Amino acid sequence: MEEELIDGKVDWRGRTAVRHKHGGMKVSLLVLGTFAFENMATLSLAVNLVSYFIGVMHFDLAGAANMVTNFAGVSYLLSIVVAVIADTWIGRYKSVIISGFFEFLGLVFLTIQAHYPNLKPAICNPNDKNAACEKVKGSQEAFLFIGLYLLAFGSAGLKASLPSHGADQFDERNPKEAKQMSSFFNCLLLAVCVGGSVSLTFNVWIQDSKGWDWGFGISTIAIVFATIIFAFGLPLYRIHVAQRSNCLIEIFQVYIAAIRNRNLPHPADSEELYEIQQDKEAAMEMEFLPHRDIFSFLDKAAIQRKSDDAQPEKQQNPSPWKLCRVTQVENAKIILSMIPIFCCTVIMTLCLAQLQTFSVQQGFTMDTRIGKHFHIPPASLPIIPVGFLIIIIPFYDRICVPLLCKFTGIPTGVTHLQRIGVGLVLSCISMAIAAIVEVKRKNVARDNNMLDAIPGEQPLPLSIFWLSFQYFVFGIADMFTYVGLLEFFYSQAPKGLKSTSTCFLWSSMAIGYFLSSIMVQIVNRATKNHTASGGWLAGNNINRNHLNLFYLLLSLLSLINFCGYLVVSKRYKYRPQAPAVKVVDSQ
Incomplete structure (x- = not known):
């Protein structure tokens, strides 16, 4: 029983793809598995690289935070370039394979540098004021940047092509497959969480306990598995034919x-x-x-x-x-209509960047014990919202969506724009919680005369799990906004811009990360004459900084941003839907 598709999708031999033979939910599991392994390779780096740059490469706190956000920003911006190439010339399947190779190459460079002492600065304690800690420079710095940005390019390609290639396995005009595609986007975040949970626990523990060469090595193995799993599905995929015109x-x-x-x-x-x-x-x-x-x-x-x-x-x-x-x-x-929605999501990524940098440094000053003998690495703290999302995503997809569908009549339960709005509200709340927790953390440090305590050596009598509240709320915001954005951009984009459209999300994140670096510098310059440390975020002593005021500023910006989003989302008109395809089996 077969029905040939007529929407420009072919099998690996270039023949017209067949509905019951190619694509579908089962085949998309290979894409989800690839995404899980890719996030296993990279998520621990996103949250822990700031520690690598401070402890091994001897950057200061603000410099390390900016290195991470610039790296993330470049990666997300490069996704646009790869997406255009995939849509126009080489196709999404080839794009994933080539990107996997570049990501593998970048991780190999970083592994080699972390292993050999002559490729990195001499070991010293950056918290010791009498120690001469030279920041990485010269050929060592060049080696670091080559590995880092090969990794950024490879990761960009996978983020650009994998979601749209996975969505290509479904036919939007078929009602049954359209619902499956919505579930696929929810499962995409679930795959991120499953791979991320391993990355945030096992990989971070390896990086902190066994060394960064082992940590980068584990990530290298993970990306090899990701590429193999994806390549295994070649005979089963519906492959989108690259458009001849741009x-x-x-x-x-x-x-x-x-x-x-x-x-x-x-x-x-x-x-x-x-x-x-x-x-x-x-x-x-x-x-x-x-x-x-x-x-x-x-x-x-x-x-x-x-x-x-x-x-x-x-x-x-x-x-x-x-x-x-x-x-x-x-x-x-349609593209012009989407731009205001795109702009309203930038501030949320700016907030996310702080959780990946400054919140990790907060954790280093706090009590990381679980019981008497086990310590949770600060970079592993996002495992709390990730673990919760692993439970709530299937609950949302299988129970909440059908329930909401009965009330709203919308196949996805709520509209894409409503889903995005919920996430923007939660990100605002998360930053407000972060400001409150930071006030408490600094009060504990002040009350115990530990404002000048060395992070990691003299922990505050305050559990690191206080930070879990902000991570928890922001994790739920992720589920609503980022998945909603992926589905929104893919469903609304023109036929020949599906990969490029999903990169609107990554582009929004890129701008958010770059804006984070700029904002840190602006805040420090604007407040340098009002604080003893030379700015709210200046210096390496986070106890003397004013991170609580910075978080509060982000919360206020998020609130203003949400008000703007309400205006533009209300004015947005969804694109006309293609007529449904009636499935007729031919024998």
Whole structure:
């Protein structure tokens, strides 16, 4: 029993993919497994690299935090480049394989540097004011940056291509598979959590106890497994055919054509706007969207000049920089509509960056004991929300979504934009909790005359689990906002920009990470004359800093950001849905 797909997806031999033979939820498990191993390789680095840069490479606290956020930001920005290449030229499958190789190569470089003493600065105690701790420089610094940014490029490619390749295994026009695709995006976060739970416990313990060479080595093995698991599914995948034309260029063409035609009058009937003849053959290869009365200034791009009517050659082969299809114009409208939503998610990543940097340093000053003998590494603290998400994601997907669906009539329970909004509110609450906890931590340090205590050697009489509250709330925010964004961007994007659209999330995160580095510097400069330490976040003594005020500032910014989001989300109009496909089995 087979039915051939007609949506431009093929098998590994280039033949039209078959519904019951290729793709589906079972095949997407290989993509989820790949994502789990990739996060097992990298999540521990995201939360613990700041310790590596301080303890091994001898950066100061602010410098180490900026190194991590810059690394993350570059990685997410590179995902856009890889996504465009995947959508336009090489396809998503090849993109994942090539990216896995580059990530493997970067981790090999970092493993070698962490193992050999002559490739890193001499060992010393950066907390000892009398010790001469030289920061990494010269060829050692070059080696570090090569490994770090090979890793960033590889990780960018996997993040760019894996989610969209996984979603390609489902047909949006088939109601059953459309629901499965929604579950896939929820399971994608579950895969991140499962791989992350191993990374935040086992990998972090290896890094802190056995050494960073062992830690990077474990990550290298994990990315090898990720690539092998993904490659194993080659005969089973529905593979998206890379578009011959560059959809991003088509979007630019709309703006250029609209500017050129700015003086032309709007036709009385939208049916007069330019569109190619929609025959059966074209419908199989091309996307057709109806005209919508939004951003009407872009409709100018689809207005035919009267001079062209008198010239049949120009009418048959119009310049795409002077005249665009209605569908092309509608795609440009969709991208323009998504930009305000995109902008409203940047602040949330700025908050996330602080949990991956400063909150880890808070943990080093606190009591990390569980019982009498076991100590939890500060970088492993996110295991609390991750563990909770492993439980709540299946509960949300299998119980909450069907329950909400009965009340709302929406297949996903709530709309994508409602889901994103819930996460933005929770991120605001998380930063407020972080500010309160930091006030308590500093009060304990002050009451016990430990403001100048060396982190890790003289822990405060305050359990590290106080930090779990902010991680817990932000973890739930992740489930709502980031998964909602992935699904929103994929479902709303033009046909030829699926990989690129999911990178809107990574781009938002990249800007958030870069903004974090800039904001730390701005805050320090703005407050340098008002604090003894030279700024709220200056120096290596976090007990003398004013991290609580910084967290409070982030909470207020998040609240303002959410208010702006309410305005833009209310005005957003979802793209027209393609007609449902009726499944007819042929024998």
